[in-house]
Amino acid sequence: MGLRYYGWDGDQFSISNVVKPDRGDRNVNIDELAYYVRTRAGWMAAEYRVAGTLEILKRFIAAGYPMIVEKGYVIVSDGPDAGWAGHYLLLTGYDDPRQVFITQDAFEGPDREVSYAVLDDGWKAFNRVYMILYPVEQRSTIVELLGDDLDEATNRERALQTAEDEIELDVEDPYAWFNLGTNMLYFDRYSEAAHAFDTALAIGLPWRFTRYQFGPYIAYFNQGRYQDVIDLADATLRRTNKAEESMLWRGWARYQLGDINGAIEDFRAALRVNPNYFDAQYALEYIGALP
Numbered sequence: 029m030g031l032r033y034y035g036w037d038g039d040q041f042s043i044s045n046v047v048k049p050d051r052g053d054r055n056v057n058i059d060e061l062a063y064y065v066r067t068r069a070g071w072m073a074a075e076y077r078v079a080g081t082l083e084i085l086k087r088f089i090a091a092g093y094p095m096i097v098e099k100g101y102v103i104v105s106d107g108p109d110a111g112w113a114g115h116y117l118l119l120t121g122y123d124d125p126r127q128v129f130i131t132q133d134a135f136e137g138p139d140r141e142v143s144y145a146v147l148d149d150g151w152k153a154f155n156r157v158y159m160i161l162y163p164v165e166q167r168s169t170i171v172e173l174l175g176d177d178l179d180e181a182t183n184r185e186r187a188l189q190t191a192e193d194e195i196e197l198d199v200e201d202p203y204a205w206f207n208l209g210t211n212m213l214y215f216d217r218y219s220e221a222a223h224a225f226d227t228a229l230a231i232g233l234p235w236r237f238t239r240y241q242f243g244p245y246i247a248y249f250n251q252g253r254y255q256d257v258i259d260l261a262d263a264t265l266r267r268t269n270k271a272e273e274s275m276l277w278r279g280w281a282r283y284q285l286g287d288i289n290g291a292i293e294d295f296r297a298a299l300r301v302n303p304n305y306f307d308a309q310y311a312l313e314y315i316g317a318l319p
Contacts, residue, residue: 030152030205032183034090041190049116052314055240055271058076058096058098058157058159061074061159062074062076062159062236065161070163071164072154072161072163073161073163074159074160074162075160075162075170075174076157076159076160077157077158077174077177077180077183078155078156078157078183078184078187078210078211079155079156079184079186080151080156080157081156082144082148084158084177084280085097085119085129085158086122086124087173089120089122091117091169091173093160093161093162093170093173094118094120094132094161095118095158095159095160096116096117096118096119096159096160096161097116097117097119097147097151097154097156097157097159098115098116098117098151098157099114099147099150099151099153099154100112100113100114100115100154100234101113101115101135101150103135111235112234112235112236112237113236114236114239115134116134117131117132117133117142117147118131118132119131120127120139126141127145128141128142128143128144129141129142129144129147131191149262152194152203152204153206153237154240154241155191155210155211157206163279180214183209184214184215185186187207187210187211188208188211188215190207191204191205191208191211192205192208200231201231202227202228202229202232202233203226203228204306205224205228206225206237206241208221208224209223209228209243209244210241210243211246212224212247213246213247218247219251221246221247222244222247222251224247225243225244225247225248229244229306234260236267238260238264239267240275241251242274244256244257245257245260245261245273245274245277249277249280249281249284252284254281254282255281256277257280257281258281258285261272261275261278261281262278268280270301271301272297272298272301272305273298275295275297275298275301276294276295276305276307276308279291279292279293279294279311280311282294288315291311292312292315292317295311295312295315295317296308296312296317296319299312299319
C-alpha cells in the first residue's frame with residue numbers, strides 16, 4: 029500500500045472558513061491556498077514552485093505580480109504561541125541598492141522592509157516555496173516568467189541540487205537535509221528521503237516544524253516504518269492538538285499495524301478539526317467506516 033500527499037503548512041493565512049473551519053487550526057498548506065483560488069475565484073489562477081531565488085522573486089515583482097512566500101518566523105510572546113512558526117509574507121516591492129523587499133505582513137503590518145538575507149534565511153526552512161496569483165488571461169506571461177521552472181519535475185531537480193549543494197556547505201544544516209528529503213519524495217525516492225529526514229530530525233528542528241511539513245510521514249510510511257510515523261505524530265500532537273495531517277498519518281500507520289479502531293478514531297478526529305479534509309474522508313471510505 030503506497031500513499032503520498034504533498035503539502036506545505038503555514039499559519040495566520042485563513043482565507044475563510046472554507047479553508048480552515050476550525051479557528052483553532054491556523055495552518056493552511058500552500059496547495060490549499062492554490063485550491064481555494066482555483067475553485068473559488070475562477071477569474072484568477074495560481075501557481076507555486078519550490079527552489080525560489082531572490083532573482084525569481086524580483087523578476088515577478090518587476091513584472092507586476094506580488095509574490096507569496098512561506099518562511100520561518102519567531103513569535104515573541106509570553107503566551108503558548110511563542111517561538112518559531114511558519115508564516116506567509118506577501119512581497120510587493122524591492123529596493124536593490126538597499127537590499128530589501130517591501131512586504132505586507134499579517135503580524136507586523138503593511139509595507140514592512142525585510143532584508144534579502146533575512147528573508148532567504150527564513151525561506152530556506154520551507155524549501156523556498158513561492159506562489160503567484162494572476163488573472164487567467166495572463167497565463168502566457170506567467171509561463172514566460174517561470175521559464176524552466178514551468179515544468180515541475182525540472183523545478184524539483186533544481187531544488188534537489190540546491191539542497192545537496194547546501195549540505196556540502198554545512199553538513200549540520202537541518203533545513204538543507206529536510207529539503208533534500210522533501211525533494212526526493214517528489215521522485216518517489218522513499219528510502220533516501222527517510223534517511224534525509226532522519227538526519228534533519230537528529231540534528232534538530234524547531235519544535236513546531238512537523239506541524240507544517242509532512243514529508244517524514246510519507247517517507248516512513250512507504251518504508252514500512254509505521255511506529256516511527258506514530259511516534260512522530262504523537263510528538264507533534266503534544267505540541268499542537270489540531271494538526272489533522274498528523275492525525276491522518278497516525279491513522280494510516282495504525283491501520284497498517286492492525287489497529288482498525290485506532291485508525292478510525294484518528295481519521296474521525298481529523299475530520300472534526302477540518303470537515304473539508306478530503307484525505308481523511310477518503311481514508312474512512314477506504315476502510316469502510318462512516319465519518
